[in-house]
Amino acid sequence: MAVEVRMIPVSQIVEDPEQPRRDMDAESLQGLADSLRQHGMLQPIVVKPLHNVNMYQIVVGERRWRAAQMAGLFEIPCIVREVDPEEALTDQLIENLQREDLRPIDRARALQIAKTRLGLSNRDLASRLGISERMVGYMLELLDLPEEIAEQVVSRPNRPAEGAITEKHARFLKQLNEMPEVQAQVAEKIKSDRLSTDDTAKLVKALRMSPERAEELLRGSAPDWAEWINPELPPLPEEETIAVAPPPTTTSQPVASAPAATIAQQPADVVRKAIELLGELEPAQMSPEQRVETVEVLRSLLIVAETLIDQLMEQ
Secondary structure (H helix, E strand, O other), rough: OOOOEEEEEHHHHHEEOOOOOOOOOOOHHHHHHHHHHHHOOOEEEEEEEEOOOOEEEEEHHHHHHHHHHHHHHOEEEEEOOOOOHHHHHHHHHHHHOOOOOOOOOHHHHHHHHHHHHHOOOHHHHHHHHHHOHHHHHHHHHHHHHHHHOOOOOOOOOOOOOOOOHHHHHHHHHHHHOOHHHHHHHHHHHHHHHOOOHHHHHHHHHHHHHHHHHHHHHOOHHHHHHHHHOOOOOOOOOOOOOOOOOOOOOOOOOOOOOOOOOOOOOOHHHHHHHHHHHHOOOOOOOOOOOHHHHHHHHHHHHHHHHHHHHHHHOOO
């Protein structure tokens, strides 16, 4: 069946109060209004009828409708559809997720609304929107940040941060939720010092390992944080050796040289070996002092593991 496009007066169209998009860039909106004034609206918006009031509510296209008002257009092309709330919400989400200028926090709020209203899991929501489950999880994590920080997060895929707090920065900032004052200071330092996500990861890791040194760490820079979280180990003491005469050899049989030892291992093998060694620990055989020291080291290991997981997931 052909889609019918109708011209509807702008004054008979209202926005959806549940629209996920809260803020629209004024400069971008003005640019669109100038284009509409010159060329008209080429792509219709989608509306649904509000029965008994001779009005229509926007399903998709609120930005174009606002720009049309700014351009002084009397009527605009619309596709009128009867849609249920679930379908309307899905359509709005898909439209907004495709927009680069939509703020990450608005995407996150929209996803949370959809999850709650439609009773969907992250996996179901990802399938409905055509994105990965991991991406849904990353977006929703923004809601765990304090609102004043989450509002500052911007989307800069494949571009330098240039002093902005990106979604990757936000993942590390979330690890400081239990240290709100320090978290706010790190957010400011990201902007003022134009920290990369790698530098932010090092700073957050150092702060979690040594929260009592927060003031000192916040005054430092990336080389200081790298040194703090990866201290150089002291050299091993030289062992005394006793010269031993080599055993006699015969010339009739050549001595086969032993293969050179190698320390090259697969990354996953290193982790498996670490788990195996940890499994050999016997807490019952430890002294109280050893238990305290082991707990502190394990806490540091957890921080290292969380940070490494975040870095691996970004690749």
